[in-house]
Amino acid sequence: MANSTTEKSKAVPAQNISAMTVLAPAVGWLIPGAGHMIQKRWIRGSLLFVSIVALFLLGLAMQGRIYKANGGDILDILGFIGDVGAGGLYLLSLAMDWGQGAIAFATADYGTKFMIVAGLLNFIAIADAYHIAIGKKQ
Amino acid sequence: MTITLNHFSAALVFSFFASIVFGITHRDNARDMVRYGVYCFAMFLGGVFVAGWAMWILKR
Numbered sequence: 001m002a003n004s005t006t007e008k009s010k011a012v013p014a015q016n017i018s019a020m021t022v023l024a025p026a027v028g029w030l031i032p033g034a035g036h037m038i039q040k041r042w043i044r045g046s047l048l049f050v051s052i053v054a055l056f057l058l059g060l061a062m063q064g065r066i067y068k069a070n071g072g073d074i075l076d077i078l079g080f081i082g083d084v085g086a087g088g089l090y091l092l093s094l095a096m097d098w099g100q101g102a103i104a105f106a107t108a109d110y111g112t113k114f115m116i117v118a119g120l121l122n123f124i125a126i127a128d129a130y131h132i133a134i135g136k137k138q
Numbered sequence: 139m140t141i142t143l144n145h146f147s148a149a150l151v152f153s154f155f156a157s158i159v160f161g162i163t164h165r166d167n168a169r170d171m172v173r174y175g176v177y178c179f180a181m182f183l184g185g186v187f188v189a190g191w192a193m194w195i196l197k198r
Contacts, residue, residue, distance in 0.1 A: 044162050047158055047162060048158075048159060048162060051155040051156075051158045051159050052155075052159065054155055055151075055152070055155045055156075058141060058143075058151065061139055061140060061141040062140070062141050062142070062143065062148075063140060105140070105142070107142055107143055107144075107148065110143065110145075110148045114148075114152065117152065117156065121155075121156060121159045124159060124160075124163050125159060125162075125163060127163070128162070128163040137166060138166055138167075
């Protein structure tokens with residue numbers, strides 16, 4: 001009896017578990033911002049799409065390098081993990097053999113980092129889409 | 139097509155797009171998203187200037 005209000009205040013609100021909780025992150029990984037768009041957050045999804053795609057494409061245009069799956073040093077592995085975050089953009093780059101890198105260009109290193117950051121930002125966007133799907137965020 | 143950006147331009151572009159994503163994903167309503175995005179952009183650019191001057195001082 002004495003603990004009833006304490007127990008109520010500690011209760012965790014039920015999460016909305018549905019197909020969207022899987023679909024939104026999956027689609028959001030494949031196409032940046034799509035996880036928000038399928039949940040009718042059109043403006044947010046569009047802005048995320050433009051921002052992440054622009055960063056990735058600028059990275060390619062700056063002759064940045066795409067990391068492939070490797071068992072090399074930790075920085076190469078981290079670069080791969082970052083690039084994978086870009087989802088469909090990463091897959092397209094692999095298919096088209098883009099992102100070979102260019103040591104001769106000083107800003108090519110910036111391009112490499114742009115693409116890694118685009119992937120990492122997409123991971124954040126995927127998490128945000130998931131939180132919207134479970135009702136934790138509007 | 140090759141694009142060549144100088145250091146500051148690259149930092150500016152990076153800050154702009156990263157701030158948009160941060161603003162959207164870290165706040166709940168539109169007004170707060172815009173405010174936080176602008177705040178992040180200011181912090182990014184401020185950090186660029188601070189780091190630049192710090193490197194200049196260290197080089198001296």
